Amino acid sequence: MYKPVDNRNAISIDEARKIIVDNIDSVKLTTEKIAATAANHRIIAEDVTAPHDFPTFRRSGYDGFAMLQSDLTNLPADLKVVGDIPAGADFDRPLVSGEAVRIMTGGYVPDGADIVVMLETTRMIDKDTVQITEIQKKDNITQIGDYFKKGDTLLAKDTEINPGGISLLSAFDVQEISVYKKPTIGIITTGSELLNPGEKIVNGKIFNSNGPMIRDLCKENGADVISYTQIKDDPAALKSAVNDLLGKCDVIITDGGVSVGDFDIIADLAKSSEKLLFNKLEMRPGSVTTAFIYNGTLFFGLSGNPGACFTGFYLYVEYALRLMQHQASRCIECTGTLNAEYTKTNMYDRILRGQYKFVGDHIEIGRVGGDASGNLNNLQRATCMFEIPRGKSITSKDSRLRTWLLPFK
Amino acid sequence: MYKPVDNRNAISIDEARKIIVDNIDSVKLTTEKIAATAANHRIIAEDVTAPHDFPTFRRSGYDGFAMLQSDLTNLPADLKVVGDIPAGADFDRPLVSGEAVRIMTGGYVPDGADIVVMLETTRMIDKDTVQITEIQKKDNITQIGDYFKKGDTLLAKDTEINPGGISLLSAFDVQEISVYKKPTIGIITTGSELLNPGEKIVNGKIFNSNGPMIRDLCKENGADVISYTQIKDDPAALKSAVNDLLGKCDVIITDGGVSVGDFDIIADLAKSSEKLLFNKLEMRPGSVTTAFIYNGTLFFGLSGNPGACFTGFYLYVEYALRLMQHQASRCIECTGTLNAEYTKTNMYDRILRGQYKFVGDHIEIGRVGGDASGNLNNLQRATCMFEIPRGKSITSKDSRLRTWLLPFK
Incomplete structure (x- = not known):
């Protein structure tokens, strides 16, 4: 009546990620x-x-007067104001000794001038004469190429x-x-229990909540979702949905059909793939999260369980989508300090959905809502995930735990 | 030849933000x-x-067999398997004593049944009979409404x-x-020095780099940029650009024209506004950052200086855009630990553009690139800003400084 559970080789989160790193070149993005x-x-x-030096001209750092430093040897110095260089203006000739020009911040410093004296340290003694009384420490000129030389790497x-x-x-x-190019994604959600929006609720059936979540997670993480399909637990329907997508997208994400029951249609697909990456993880929730390469396409089989789907997306799919784009994960890994004892223990590392806040210079982490992985109540509110290490010990308050701050939360 | 510097009342970052909070209701977003x-x-x-309880039916937490707890008083117990409830299926009658049904994770638990025994702890002793040998600790059933009751707040x-x-x-x-509704933004960049894309570079002129930056900052922070204009330093042109936008957008952001020279066209506009929020801040760069309400529209006058424009956007514009949407700033304020001595001092708080990383459970912060505010070289690379407090003391390595982690970086 049911197939025995496959013998699956469970690996750690880090081992699974290492396998993703080692195989990511199977999915190269073109430009x-x-x-x-x-x-x-x-x-x-x-x-x-x-393409050129920057700035392209000698630029004044302040509002003031441009002049020659050699005219400031004996102070006070009185200089004839021969013009005005507002922002954006050129000046038609070199400045010579005894002359000053009024200049604006960012303005063109004329040839000959080698200092800009700040407006606040000058005074007009008549309508055409500016007087400088203070010794100047800086020339207040940004030289051509001071910020970038031609050929410097901008980005x-x-x-x-x-x-x-x-x-x-x-x-x-x-x-x-x-x-x-943005990674292109096909999403296939599987489950005979799934209603379509607008359908009537009946016993045994639920609306599809993971599919829309995965779709928006992909989009906000820089991917293009080019296809979204909802099918029943039916190997033929899956095969057909997969065949429709092969060659059209870089990554196919399935949701559901990865558990240990009669309808492990993803496991069957994984078995026929050219390269199984993993199909069992030493983590909860989501121990059956699966990844493989099939006909040159990277597949992720996420659990149909909301908490496991959420966790699996951030730990593996987001990680892979960013790697494909030559980027580090946006789930920032850090060490959080747990705000309350956690008593459940497990033989696998448990990933809890939580919230974090900065307290002093520490990152305080705590649970949010229930941790039942079927419970949807904390997926919106979770701003981080953190790891309760496997083992038989209770995790005490103030434990310093591996934490991932979630992006776009 | 030039106007004296206005007497402006300089206030702190926190005072400026408080004024924004107190006046944000002037800009209410409709729905x-x-x-x-x-x-x-x-x-x-x-x-x-x-709209209803959730789950809507009693749901199995595991793959296994549903049955009556009263049948498990004496173990081992042999039960007749009377059916199979895959995901999504209903069951047509209540279960009675002596019966079991095969059930999938998430499946509908039939009336009468009050426990699901996990598959792994059962064995089939013939094709129609399942045997339970272990004492069961939990019923593994999620009850109707366990996660949400009708009327509970979802969001x-x-x-x-x-x-x-x-x-x-x-x-x-x-x-x-x-x-x-998303806040609607009009951007007006001012400056006679500004070239348009594709124009030839000449002495005194530069391409507009702040305008495109502000446009993308607004967009990624949830606003709709409905207008983008580049004008010369000309009060009439500004007036005309502003008049075109009044009544069409929630916020107008100008860039440039806020310094202390001849062409303080924004200051003039601010003077004629019904409510000046601030026009001088005790911070560097961007001390002349200005905010006011004019004809019911919230105006921000950012400095034309790239570093000041960047800083002003994150500290005030982002802050206001989020407040308008009833949200806290996404610039996460925390305490960073400085990775190297900083020797410059100032009478105003100095906001440096930097990078951060998590080291152990601390947030290490450090400068990136030059801190000349005219220098564009670190706007891309900065992932945080941090505050060098005003005063005459050198800021030592390991100082714990007010830090803002920048969003979408």
């Missing part, structure tokens, strides 16, 4: 050129270098662009850049 | 109904409550939805929700 204006949070695929390959990078591209008028 | 599928990272404007007003919340809405088939 594309895009407009810099659309580049925020895309990943640079080729170094962007400075290195494999950098995720943020608005700071956008400002850099804009400053050099770099209008197009080469980036990695 | 709109949107599809739950489009709700990730939107802010709930009305409590979402459970409270003012919650930012994340994929966990999407899963919750999906589980209850909530297809539409009420959210705050």
Whole structure:
């Protein structure tokens, strides 16, 4: 009436991640050129270098007067104001001894001038004469190329662009850049118990909550979800859904069908794959989380259990999606200090969904809501996950635990 | 030849933020109904409550057999297997004494049954008979309403939805929700020195780098940028650009024109506003960052200096955009430990752009690139900002400093 549980080789979280690292090159992302204006949070695929020195002209650091340092040997010095250089203006001739020009912050320092005296330390003694009384310590001029020389790397390959990078591209008028294509994802949620939105609730059936969650998790982590399918626990339907997607996406994520019952349709697919990465983890929840490569596509089989699906996504799928894009996981690993004793023990490492806060210079972590993995009540509220190490000891308050701060929370 | 510097009343970062808090109600966001599928990272404007108990039926926590506890008084107990309840299936009659049904994780527990015995602790002694030998500690049944009762709050007003919340809405088939509209932003960058993309570089002119940065900062912080304009330092042009935007956006951000020179066109606008919030801050860079309310619209005047613009955006604009949406800033404030001595001192608090990392359970912070505020070289790389307190003392290595971890970096 039921198949015996497969003999599966359980491995640790770190071993599973190492296997992902070792196999990530199976899923290489190609590159594309895009407009810099659309580049925020895309990943640079080729170094962007400075097309010219920056600044391109000698620039005043302050509002004040540009002049020659040699005119300031004997103070007070009175200088003839021969012009005015507002921001954006050029000046038509070199400055000579005895002359000063009014200049704005960022303004063009004319040839000949080698110092800008701050406005606040000057005074006009008549309408055309400025007097300097203080000894000047700095020239207040940013030289050509002070910030970047032509050919300097502005944004290195494999950098995720943020608005700071956008400002850099804009400053050099770099209008197009080469980036990695976004990973394309197909999501297949399996389960004969799953209703479609709008259907009537009946005994035994539930609405699909993991599928929409996975879809938004993929999107916010930089992937393009190109297909989303909900099927029954039926090997033929799975095969057909998978065949529809092969060659069209970089990653296929299935949800459900990875448990130990009669309908382990993902396990069967994994068995026929060219490379099983893992199908049993020494962790709870989600010990049956599965990953394999099938027809050149990276598959993740997440548990249908909400808590396990959530945990499996952040620990393995997010990790892989970022690796594919030459990035580290955005789940920032750190050490949290537990705010209350935790008494449950397990032979596997237990990953709890929690919240964190900064208290002084420490990161305090604590549980949020129930830890039943079927319970949806803390997926919204969890801002971190942390690890209760396997073993028979109770985990005491103030234990320092491996913690992952979750992104976009 | 130039106007004297205005007498401006400098206030601290915290005082400025307090003023923003006190005036944020001037900019109330209205609400709109949107599809739950489009709700990730939107802010709930009305409590979402459970339309029914959850689970809606008694649910099995494991693969196994459902039966009556009263049949397990004397062990071993042999029970007749009268059926099979895969995921998603109903069962047509109550179970009675002596009977068991095979059930999957998440399956419907039939009336009459009051325990699910895990598959691993059972054995089939013939094709129709299952034998239980172990004493059972738990019933492994999730009762109707165990996770949520009808009317329970699923997502409270003012919650930012994340994929966990999407899963919750999906589980209850909530297809539409009420959210705050995104703040609408108009950006006006001012500066006669600014070139447009594609223009030829000439002495005195630069490409606009702050405008594109502000645009992407607004977008990634949940705002809709509905207008982006670049104008010269010209009060009439500013007036016209502002008039075009009034009534069309919640916030107008200007960049440039806030320094102490001849062309303080933003200061003039601020002077004519109904409410000046601040126009001088005890901080560097960005001491001239200005905020005011003009014709019912919240204005921020950021410095044209890249470092000051960046700092001003995160400390005040991001702060206000999040407040308008009933949220705390995503710049997470914490205490960082400085990785090297900092010798510059200032009468104002200095905000440095830096990077952080978790070292043990501490947050180590350090400078990145140069701190010249005109230098663009660290805006991309900065992942945090930290405060060098005002005063005459050198800031020693290992100083514990007020730090903001920057979002989306």
